[in-house]
Amino acid sequence: MGVSGMPLQTRARSIGRTALERSSVRGAMGIVHSIFPSAVNILTRDNHLISVVSSRVGRGPINLVADLPDRAPMSSMGLEEGDDVWSGGAALVVPDRVVISTEGASVYQPERSFGHALLPASGIENNLTAMLRYARVRGRSAVAEYVMRRLPDTPPGRPEQSGRPAPSSSGGGLSTEMQVDSFAGAALPRVSDFLLAVQERSYPRIRMSASNLIGLGPGLTPSCDDILAGFMASLRFAEENRIIAGDHITRVIEEIASCVPNRTTILSEEYLMHAAVGEANEPVVSLLQRILTAGPAEVRSATRRLLSVGASSGTEIALGILLGLRIALGRRIALGVAA
Amino acid sequence: MASRVVVMKGTYRDSITVMKISNELSAASGIRSAAAVMATGLNKRLLGDLGFRAIEVESAGPNDLVVALEAQDENALGDALEMLDRLLSARKTMLSGPAGPRTLDSALGMLPDANLAVISVPGQFAKREALRALREGLHVFLFSSNVPAADELELKRIAKDSGLLLMGPDCGTAMLNGVVLGFGNVVRRGPVGIVSASGTGSQQVSVLVHGAGLGISHVIGTGGSDLSEQIGGLMMIEGLKLLEDDEGTKVIVIISKPPGPPTAEKLLVVARQCRKPVVVNFLGRSIESTADSGVREVATLEDAAKTACALVRGETPRVEPFSAKKEDVLAIVEREASSLTASQKYVRGLFSGGTLCLETMVVMTPLIGGIYSNTALGGSHTLGDANVSREHTCVDLGSEEFTAGRLHPMMDYTLRKMRILREAKDPETAVILADIVLGIGSNPDPAAELVPTVAEAKGLAQRGGRSLPIVASAIGTPDDPQDLTRQRKELENAGVVVMESNAQAARIAALIATRGAAAPRVFGSAAHG
Amino acid sequence: MARRENILKETLKIVNVGLQSFAEDLKSQGVEVVHVDWQPPAGGDVEMLRLLERLGLG
Numbered sequence: 001m002g003v004s005g006m007p008l009q010t011r012a013r014s015i016g017r018t019a020l021e022r023s024s025v026r027g028a029m030g031i032v033h034s035i036f037p038s039a040v041n042i043l044t045r046d047n048h049l050i051s052v053v054s055s056r057v058g059r060g061p062i063n064l065v066a067d068l069p070d071r072a073p074m075s076s077m078g079l080e081e082g083d084d085v086w087s088g089g090a091a092l093v094v095p096d097r098v099v100i101s102t103e104g105a106s107v108y109q110p111e112r113s114f115g116h117a118l119l120p121a122s123g124i125e126n127n128l129t130a131m132l133r134y135a136r137v138r139g140r141s142a143v144a145e146y147v148m149r150r151l152p153d154t155p156p157g158r159p160e161q162s163g164r165p166a167p168s169s170s171g172g173g174l175s176t177e178m179q180v181d182s183f184a185g186a187a188l189p190r191v192s193d194f195l196l197a198v199q200e201r202s203y204p205r206i207r208m209s210a211s212n213l214i215g216l217g218p219g220l221t222p223s224c225d226d227i228l229a230g231f232m233a234s235l236r237f238a239e240e241n242r243i244i245a246g247d248h249i250t251r252v253i254e255e256i257a258s259c260v261p262n263r264t265t266i267l268s269e270e271y272l273m274h275a276a277v278g279e280a281n282e283p284v285v286s287l288l289q290r291i292l293t294a295g296p297a298e299v300r301s302a303t304r305r306l307l308s309v310g311a312s313s314g315t316e317i318a319l320g321i322l323l324g325l326r327i328a329l330g331r332r333i334a335l336g337v338a339a
Numbered sequence: 340m341a342s343r344v345v346v347m348k349g350t351y352r353d354s355i356t357v358m359k360i361s362n363e364l365s366a367a368s369g370i371r372s373a374a375a376v377m378a379t380g381l382n383k384r385l386l387g388d389l390g391f392r393a394i395e396v397e398s399a400g401p402n403d404l405v406v407a408l409e410a411q412d413e414n415a416l417g418d419a420l421e422m423l424d425r426l427l428s429a430r431k432t433m434l435s436g437p438a439g440p441r442t443l444d445s446a447l448g449m450l451p452d453a454n455l456a457v458i459s460v461p462g463q464f465a466k467r468e469a470l471r472a473l474r475e476g477l478h479v480f481l482f483s484s485n486v487p488a489a490d491e492l493e494l495k496r497i498a499k500d501s502g503l504l505l506m507g508p509d510c511g512t513a514m515l516n517g518v519v520l521g522f523g524n525v526v527r528r529g530p531v532g533i534v535s536a537s538g539t540g541s542q543q544v545s546v547l548v549h550g551a552g553l554g555i556s557h558v559i560g561t562g563g564s565d566l567s568e569q570i571g572g573l574m575m576i577e578g579l580k581l582l583e584d585d586e587g588t589k590v591i592v593i594i595s596k597p598p599g600p601p602t603a604e605k606l607l608v609v610a611r612q613c614r615k616p617v618v619v620n621f622l623g624r625s626i627e628s629t630a631d632s633g634v635r636e637v638a639t640l641e642d643a644a645k646t647a648c649a650l651v652r653g654e655t656p657r658v659e660p661f662s663a664k665k666e667d668v669l670a671i672v673e674r675e676a677s678s679l680t681a682s683q684k685y686v687r688g689l690f691s692g693g694t695l696c697l698e699t700m701v702v703m704t705p706l707i708g709g710i711y712s713n714t715a716l717g718g719s720h721t722l723g724d725a726n727v728s729r730e731h732t733c734v735d736l737g738s739e740e741f742t743a744g745r746l747h748p749m750m751d752y753t754l755r756k757m758r759i760l761r762e763a764k765d766p767e768t769a770v771i772l773a774d775i776v777l778g779i780g781s782n783p784d785p786a787a788e789l790v791p792t793v794a795e796a797k798g799l800a801q802r803g804g805r806s807l808p809i810v811a812s813a814i815g816t817p818d819d820p821q822d823l824t825r826q827r828k829e830l831e832n833a834g835v836v837v838m839e840s841n842a843q844a845a846r847i848a849a850l851i852a853t854r855g856a857a858a859p860r861v862f863g864s865a866a867h868g
Numbered sequence: 869m870a871r872r873e874n875i876l877k878e879t880l881k882i883v884n885v886g887l888q889s890f891a892e893d894l895k896s897q898g899v900e901v902v903h904v905d906w907q908p909p910a911g912g913d914v915e916m917l918r919l920l921e922r923l924g925l926g
Contacts, residue, residue: 008907036353068908076907137761138726140753183376186385215379215401218361219354222379265351265377265401311354446883446902453902454878457894459886460906468885468906477883478875482890504875518880518899521890557876585876779893 008077008098010068012105016061018274019050020107023064029087032080032094037073041267042085042092049270052092052100059108060281061274064092066100110285112278113240117293121329124243128322129153130296131287134303135319141312143223144319146184147191147335151322155331183217187224190216192335198252198327207255214263214272219312221268226313228256229268229275230320236278237288238328283309284317291325340371341416342409344391346378347427350404357404359746360426362753366784367422369415370408378403443471457520458507459483465508466490473497473505480520481507481562488569491562495573504581505574510560511538514545521560522749524778525818529554530589531647534578536561539692539776540594540622540640542814543841546823547644549816550839553651556588557581566598572606583613590650591617592643596697597624610634616650618643622694623701623716639842640698660846660861662839669858671836672850675770678806679854683769686710686852687762688733688845689755691748695774695812696735699845706849706857707731713738728762731852733772749781752788759789763796763807769852770808771796774841775830777815777823784821786829793833808851810836812844 015023022044023029030050033043040052051060054068068077078097086093090103119127136148190212197205210228217223232253239249257276260269274280280288287302306314326333352360357375364373376382378399386396391407399405406423410416440446447453456472458465462485472479473494481494486508498505506513506520512535513520517528524542526549535541535558545555559578566572575593582588591613598606598621610617611634619636620643635650637643642658649656661668686707690696693714700710710716711732713725722729725740736748736755748755755773762768775785782788793809800807811830815823827837838844849857882901884891891903 034351034353036356038353078907182374182385182389183382212381214381215377216381216385218357218374218376220352220357220377221354222377222382224381263381263401264379311358313354440902441905441907443883443885443904446885446904450881450883450900450902453881453883454875455880455882457882457884457886457890457901459884459890461908464908472883472885482886515876516878516880518894518897520894581874581876584874587876779897780889 007094007096010066010098010100012064012066012092012100012102013055014059014063014065014108015102015105016059016063016108017279018048018061019064020102022048022050022062023087023092023102025087026089027086028084029092030085032083032085034081035075035079037075040074040077040079043266047266049266058282061108061279062270063108063281064100064102064105108282110282111289112237112285114289114293118241119293121243124292124325125154125329125331127291127294127296127299128325130299131291131303131318132322134300135307135315135322138304138307139315139318140307141223141315141319142184143187143217144227144312144315146188147227147319150188150335150337151333155326155333183223187213187216188335189337190224191227192337195323195327195333195335199332201248203251203255206252207259210256211259211263214259215265215268219310220265221271221310221313222264223312223316225264225268225272226316227320227323229271229280230284230317230322231275231324232256232272232320233275233278233280233284233317234288234321234324235328236275237292238325240278241292243325244328280317281309283314284321287318288321291321340409340411341413342391342407343416343420344386344393344396344405344407345420345423346393346395346399347404347406348399349402350427351402352404352427359751360423361406362751363426363783364406364408364419364423366782366787367415367419368784368787369411370419371411372409373406373419375404375406377401378405443468443475447475453477455480455515455520457482462486462508466494469494469505469507470497473501473503476501476503478504479506480513480560481505481510482521483507484509488564488567491564492570492573495565495570499573499577504559504577506560507562509564510562512541512558513560514541514555514558516557519779522776522778522780523558524549524814524816525820526816527554528556528587530556530587530651531592531644532556532582532585532588532590533558533592533594534561534575534582535559535593536563536565536575536595537622537694539774539814540620540694540698542692542776542778543640543695543698544592544594544620544644544647546814546816547641547840548648551644551648553648556585561595563596566595566602566606568599568602572598572602575606576609579609579613579617583615589615590647591615592647593617593619594640594643594694595621596694597621607634618646618650622697639702639840640694641840641842661843665862668847668850669855672847672855675806675808675836676851676854679769679808679851680766680805682766683805684852685728685731685767686733686770686772686848687728687731687765687768688772688848689758689762690733690735690774691737691755691776692774692814693735693737695776695814695841696733698841699772700733702842702845703731703733703849706846706860707852713740726758728765728768730767734758749776752782752785756788756792759792759796759809760799763799764803766803766805768800768807770810770848772844772848773809773811774844775811775813775815775826777813777819777821777826779820781821784826786821786826786833789835790829790833793830793835797834808836808848809834810838810844810848810851812838812841814841 030044033041042050052064083094092100194209197209213224238244283306290298290302361375379401456477457480459482465483465486511521526545531548541558561574565574582591617634646656711720711729714735715721817824885904894901
């Protein structure tokens with residue numbers, strides 16, 4: 001006895017703009033692509049993704065936040081990879097398994113432009129310093145750690161410069177495992193090259209250095225992709241708030257985005273392309289919003305939330321945000337690494 | 340050296356799962372390193388540069404998973420590949436539709452004479468599942484936590500009325516008839532029975548009893564809240580009675596955090612009436628000198644084990660601060676403390692077991708003063724931020740704020756390793772202290788996890804002009820899957836001071852941090868705690 | 869249905885509900901165990917569940 005034979009019925013609380021567009025196709029819309037503890041990914045017929053998540057993961061452009069108990073793994077929904085997914089007007093259906101009603105779901109469109117609430121440059125920089133210090137200690141990415149070590153707490157030219165001593169060349173981030181030695185070591189000079197190219201406004205060099213980064217590193221969203229995603233999202237936010245002029249930003253982002261197709265995983269492509277238009281998941285947006293309008297304590301709290309995302313992605317995205325905003329504020333970044 | 344790179348086509352797993360698989364492979368014996376990455380163009384090229392070349396890799400696409408392994412020989416490689424297969428398909432069967440039963444009812448159809456249910460569902464569903472099991476006449480081991488006290492009480496009353504055990508909620512350890520439920524060590528069977536509200540407390544006592552040549556009849560877990568005022572020790576009393584009636588049990592050990600006075604009194608009354616001798620360890624409670632014949636109250640888990648063994652053997656328990664001779668202990672302290680700089684003042688304890696953290700604080704506070712913690716003995720010493728140590732600090736890394744979204748630190752050493760490095764960088768750290776809990780359910784090779792980090796930590800300190808003593812207690816037996824003997828040896832080779840028990844580790848850490856000044860209090864008279 | 873036999877004397881035969889790793893650890897000790905692939909009832913909706921239980925269907 002019991003209700004285990006019935007399809008699971010639930011509601012979507014929130015849906016991203018892209019997810020909404022993709023699910024408003026009627027009829028057969030795709031298949032269950034992959035099932036993670038915290039997400040069920042649906043692959044649409046034109047090879048794009050929608051992620052069904054619980055509210056613990058949060059809202060986002062391709063996310064559909066379903067009303068599920070926070071701790072139940074997504075695997076408990078009873079779905080299998082390859083199950084057909086149908087869209088019937090106001091619901092997504094996996095026949096005999098799951099019905100997710102989308103009626104009444106709010107569309108996720110977070111604010112990006114903050115008007116008078118925007119902090120002066122000094123306030124934003126303090127927040128970036130707070131984020132960096134926090135991420136250095138709590139970060140979970142060997143690649144990001146390598147780069148963060150070479151960044152001063154406060155960028156040069158600021159009166160209260162408390163830059164760290166020149167980084168030692170000691171190896172090993174968290175450990176001496178293969179992943180740290182090789183991928184982090186390979187990433188560092190490429191990130192350095194990319195940053196120089198952006199600061200020099202050399203567009204061909206931006207494109208080349210981005211193509212040397214996309215797809216590099218461990219993770220379903222490779223480490224260097226996450227850095228670039230954070231970078232692009234932050235530049236878009238900077239542009240919206242007139243911290244930096246639009247034309248340069250657009251060009252930089254176009255060069256990066258042009259390198260994305262076919263170089264990385266389908267999920268990372270989604271995040272990169274959305275970051276390129278200033279869209280990202282809630283923990284990222286929330287952090288950006290706080291860096292630009294709130295105080296260091298709130299920034300640390302939002303950083304903690306972001307750092308807990310994925311295995312190392314959150315840390316890498318945070319690094320990307322730091323780099324993007326410092327550059328947007330006109331602060332020079334030099335990692336001191338030969339290309 | 341043997342190496343292989345394997346492509347798992349169409350295998351798309353989330354990053355945390357891949358990382359866990361990669362960590363488990365890296366920890367496998369004979370594996371020098373393991374990396375799991377997606378086969379993007381750049382990753383393939385990098386793997387090629389590292390010497391991993393294969394046709395399948397070249398034809399793999401960005402949505403395929405590639406695993407690269409470096410092993411010391413073909414055998415180790417073969418084992419690792421089998422492990423990889425198992426890890427990937429184990430996760431898959433968990434994820435995909437089951438061939439097996441989906442409800443308790445259908446499970447009982449397959450195993451009609453089942454007599455116990457192990458339940459580890461999310462807290463808000465725990466009562467429902469436990470009730471069903473009890474109604475079916477099953478004893479219950481309830482691992483789930485976050486179960487409201489009122490539910491716990493209802494469940495335990497029903498269990499008691501039905502003559503059934505309800506071990507939990509939030510029960511991590513039990514052993515019935517030699518079968519470990521949850522986390523536990525492989526120990527000899529023998530005449531010491533344990534009823535406990537603390538999992539790692541049970542583990543510490545049972546391995547010490549094993550080490551003394553005796554054995555354990557049963558470990559009955561009651562869950563962490565059994566001795567709260569609301570529950571009033573319901574299961575502990577039932578467990579006590581069961582062990583009293585069990586022929587194989589000669590001495591009974593009770594372990595819990597200190598209960599409130601009414602519950603403590605109730606329990607002691609029952610204990611005094613027990614036909615068999617009872618040893619009581621209320622962690623953190625100072626000893627009341629009991630004139631009661633059958634009941635002995637002791638200060639530490641180690642004392643509980645020693646006293647229980649002495650009672651079995653009809654001897655007087657010898658309560659000493661260390662198993663080793665005083666001169667030998669002081670020699671170690673001298674060696675470890677000799678290169679400490681003036682800035683190095685504090686003990687930094689990093690624990691996977693909450694009880695072991697508590698016991699350490701109880702032992703060390705009289706020796707070194709106040710200790711900050713996320714589970715502090717007094718409110719004045721609660722850490723503002725559990726991630727940042729302050730003066731003397733002992734952290735329970737198994738507590739909620741650390742475990743959300745992660746495996747428990749007895750299994751996953753990531754947080755602990757990171758924290759060790761952080762403490763190593765702090766010039767005020769005089770000694771790092773850790774519990775290493777072996778056994779079923781725990782990390783398959785803690786020494787392999789920790790040795791590189793220990794080396795890195797000592798190196799970091801050295802570059803700062805400091806030495807860095809590291810002390811650990813290894814809680815296990817040679818029969819555990821991790822093999823206590825091997826674990827000790829590897830840790831000692833890496834320069835870790837490995838002590839036989841958590842209490843001894845705490846004492847020696849205090850001696851090191853005080854450069855031996857605490858010796859009179861450690862070796863001196865009376866309730867050294 | 870109440871049982872009064874003494875569990876401490878019986879051979880354990882176990883039903884595991886929840887985390888699969890527990891079932892695996894038990895199997896490796898040679899214990900007979902059936903694993904239940906548990907899913908939250910009523911789609912995890914606690915309100916719906918209470919309703920169903922009141923109707924005798926939960």
